[in-house]
Amino acid sequence: MSGDTLSFAEAVRARHSVRAFLPDPLSPAQIRSVLEDARTAPSNCNTQPWNIHIVSGRQRDLLSKELLRAEAAGELSGDFTFDQNEYFGAYAQCSRHQVQTRNDALGIARSDREARRMADRRNFEFYGAPHVAMLFAPVFGDGVRVGGDIGMYAQTFLLSLAARGLGGIPQTVLGLYADTVRDVLNVPDDLKLFFGISFGHEDRSSRDNSYRLGRVPAQESVIAHDTPGLFDSRQAPNPPLQSPDDTKGRAS
Numbered sequence: 001m002s003g004d005t006l007s008f009a010e011a012v013r014a015r016h017s018v019r020a021f022l023p024d025p026l027s028p029a030q031i032r033s034v035l036e037d038a039r040t041a042p043s044n045c046n047t048q049p050w051n052i053h054i055v056s057g058r059q060r061d062l063l064s065k066e067l068l069r070a071e072a073a074g075e076l077s078g079d080f081t082f083d084q085n086e087y088f089g090a091y092a093q094c095s096r097h098q099v100q101t102r103n104d105a106l107g108i109a110r111s112d113r114e115a116r117r118m119a120d121r122r123n124f125e126f127y128g129a130p131h132v133a134m135l136f137a138p139v140f141g142d143g144v145r146v147g148g149d150i151g152m153y154a155q156t157f158l159l160s161l162a163a164r165g166l167g168g169i170p171q172t173v174l175g176l177y178a179d180t181v182r183d184v185l186n187v188p189d190d191l192k193l194f195f196g197i198s199f200g201h202e203d204r205s206s207r208d209n210s211y212r213l214g215r216v217p218a219q220e221s222v223i224a225h226d227t228p229g230l231f232d233s234r235q236a237p238n239p240p241l242q243s244p245d246d247t248k249g250r251a252s
C-alpha cells in the first residue's frame, strides 16, 4: 500500500468481478482518477481509439430501464457476435464452471430457468452500481486490433478501481443491446460498443460477491522455448497442444 492505493501486486489480486454494489456514488475526483489511469493504456500505433461514456444518476436509471425493456422484447442489436455455444472443449468447461459457481453461490438450481434469467437480468441493473462506463470505439478492418486496445483500456480501468478499494465488472451482455445504448446516450452509429463496465463501491456483505474463480496454472497456457527452469526442470519440451475435445484441466 502506498498512499491510498494498493501496490500493483495487491491490486491485481484484489480485482474480481463485482456483482453487487452499494448505491453510494463515487466523487467526481474518484472517477477522474480512474479515467486518468485508464488513459495510460497502450494501443496499436498509439491510436487510443477508446470513446468512453460515463453514465450516472437519472441517465443511468433511464439506460437501465431501456436495457431491461429491450432484453424483455428480445431486441438484440450487438455490434459484434457473442455465442457461448461456440466455446469448445476446455474453454466450454471453464465457462460452465463459472456459471455453476455463480448458481451455487446464489442457491439457483440448474433446472430453474426463470431464476437463472432473473440473475442474468441483474446485468441490466448494472448489479446495483451507481455508475456504468460504456466503451465505444471506431472499427478499423475486422475490429480485432481495436478490440485488443479496448481490452487494454478496460483492464487498466479495472485495476485502477481495485487499487483504490473500489469495484467493477466488465459486461459484454450490455454490448448486445448497442442500438439501445446509442439511442439513450445519443452516440453516432459509427462508434461501436464493445462492452460496459459497471463500477462503484462493492457490497461486501452480498452473496453475489461471496465467491472467487480460480485460474489454470501458468504452465497450462504457457509453452517454454529454450527457457530452462521456467516452471519445472522436468517439463517436457513443447508439450502437445490440447485438442478441442480435451476437457481436462482448466476448471480450477
Ligand SMILES: Cc1cc2nc3c(=O)[nH]c(=O)nc-3n(C[C@H](O)[C@H](O)[C@H](O)COP(=O)(O)O)c2cc1C
Pocket (backbone or CB within 6 Å): 015, 016, 017, 018, 098, 123, 169, 170, 171, 172, 173, 174, 195, 212, 213
Ligand atoms: C470482456 C469481458 C466481458 C464480460 N462480460 C460479463 C457479463 O456480461 N456479465 C457478467 O456477469 N460477467 C461478465 N464478465 C466477467 C467474467 O465472467 C469474469 O471476469 C470471469 O468469470 C473471471 O472472474 P473474475 O473477474 O471475478 O476474476 C466479463 C469479463 C470480461 C473480461
